[in-house]
Amino acid sequence: MSSGILHEDGKIGTNEDFSGLAGLLESAISGVRASAASSTKIMLHLDQGGKNQLYTWYFGGLLKESPNLDFDVFGLSYYPMWHGTMEGLQYNLNYLATTYNKEVCVVETAYAWTTEDGDGEGNVFISGDEEVGGYPATVEGQFEFMNDLESIILNVPDDKGIGYFYWEPEWIPVEGGTYATSAGVAYKNDTVTPSNTWDNMTLFNFQGNALDSIKVLNKPCENLLTNISFEQNGITTSPSGWNVWTSDSSDENTVRTEYGDAYDGDYKLTFWDDKEYSCSVYKTYTNIPNGTYKFSIWAKTNGKQDVLQLYAKNYGGSELDTTIETSDINWNIFSIDKIVVTNHTLEIGVYSVAGANDWCNLDLAMLRKID
Template sequence: MNKPFYYGADISFLEEIEQAGGMFYEGDTADDCLEILKNNGVNSIRLRLWNNPEGEFCNLDHTLAMAKRIKEKGMHLLLCFHYSDEWADPKHQKKPKDWIDLDTDALKHALFDYTRSVVSALVSQGTKPDMVQIGNEITMGILWEDGCVTGELRHSDEQWSKFTDFVRTGAQAVKSVDSEINVMVHVDQGGKNDVCRFVLDQFEKHNVQYDSIGLSFYPWWHGTLQDLEANLSDLALRYEKDIAIIEVAYPWNIENPLNDIIIVQKEEQLHTGYPATQEGQAAYIRNFIELIQRTPNNRCIGFHYWEPCWIPFKEQWSVGHLNNWSNLTLFDYEGRSLPALAVIRELSQLTKMEAAPVE
């Protein structure tokens, strides 16, 4: 491959887990989770950023501290702006409370100033983000209701103009700090070509300038590996931009001995050939990575496994979440690394061998 391939992880919960007493192990040896991930081939970390959340995590101070840890390990950094005080996704794009009363023009100014100030703070401390998302899973817009493109507003050109203007403003703010930072737009439903094309065509129509496409791909919601492969092939050729799967996961267990409400808990949510076992998860991750590396023109530049370290060491997490991800991690309930992580190590080593110059 003639460009880096990112074996990534979103570990935005890590410090909260560590403060709750969570520990991580490679075999029987306890170690810093970041070190374990790096030793297993992970070379990129994604962090979410909320404007002014409850608690002490996923805010700017926390992000600055985590960015130092990440860069000290020599890792690539992907920063994900949610432009909210809490979770932003296709069902929730709530404005930050400090922006509630702003009109559309004032919102644009606030978005620009906030984005620029955050990126500037990271650059100033020597931890420049390599890639920045303008919003999280923005298929239905951002900063609702101003930037909402869901429901009856889905085909409103006026609403798409407002929404894409917010995205353009965020991208311009990032580039005003450092033009080399890669700006990404993030669409969920990575196995659904019609959804991805509809959104990305709107960005083309409204002349939004960005560098790369981010996709979420959760198989119990977004389709099969074959759906993903077909979508990647089409998007790579159609838009001629690099693509990354920046959210992905698969269960290693659905027995749920912790009695939590978990997202994947039924056999019908699984995919044929990939049972909810440690071995089934490892097989899924292997086939997933090999598949995305077949994307035409090497346009898929990597992936980020979503919250692989979210082991159940608290009853209640920031912004009201429970341990609903505990069977979708790359560590078991006690923090021991799972075979899927070893698969990432193996495939990352093969990538390095392929990229090495021939002497």
């Protein structure tokens, strides 16, 4: 839809004229609302999900022409080798959800599990796409991409990220196969060599056997943390669901929740003191299933602390740390991606050693079992 629909009537015109497109969408939506399926959610879908500039231009122009356009969901296509970075996708999803107060959904995505060619006719994903996409073209790399995508969607504020669709999971190479049936190709007066250029981005191997990565389609593992956005208790120095530690020299309110300028909801957790301080907020588990976990949290900070980091320890391996870097204007997400628990025990948290007036804000924490 990025150039409109049903050209020429619904084509976006010169000087960014969205009037034709807006009129067609208004009519189509009115038809749905007048039908027996009037409660059906209506989605508007664009490609290039990691490129916010396209979405601000497109929906800015469309909704200027039709401010009350009655739709429910923003749909985005996202392929990391073509459509921008994962960080760009997260930003765009968050922007759409918070700016327009609507749900968002990644309605088309995939990644390669190999660079081999199942039918010998070429593929759209080739070896150089691994570097751009950011993941190896292996079954494990495909699984890792989908897990990261799932986390991005779950991190959209106010639970407005509703899911994703994998395209096209079962399009394995078969004799004579192409993008359409022979009748469809003939109808378009097209001439194509029967081929499947998508056969290395399926969730099945070339023989039709399910890959291990297909387990990513199981129901997402729940967030094991509670009070994840520090919304409970109002303003407090003892947020429910968390343990707080401060050094003897710190004031009792060095760690506290504050109202306003939050990433998710109304409250955030703040580290601050007018003198040097050390503190942490953490959670300990003593009977969790062994497996691989991911811990993430959103943060803003002046970045001048001696130490400011996420950590994971007591899980059966060496302590893992991720530094929270300077982010004093926008919220950014920081994570520890592969915490392999082998003893049913885990402590995760955020630790700071800071000077006077150094500050950090935290919000929307997540701990999920990913494998």
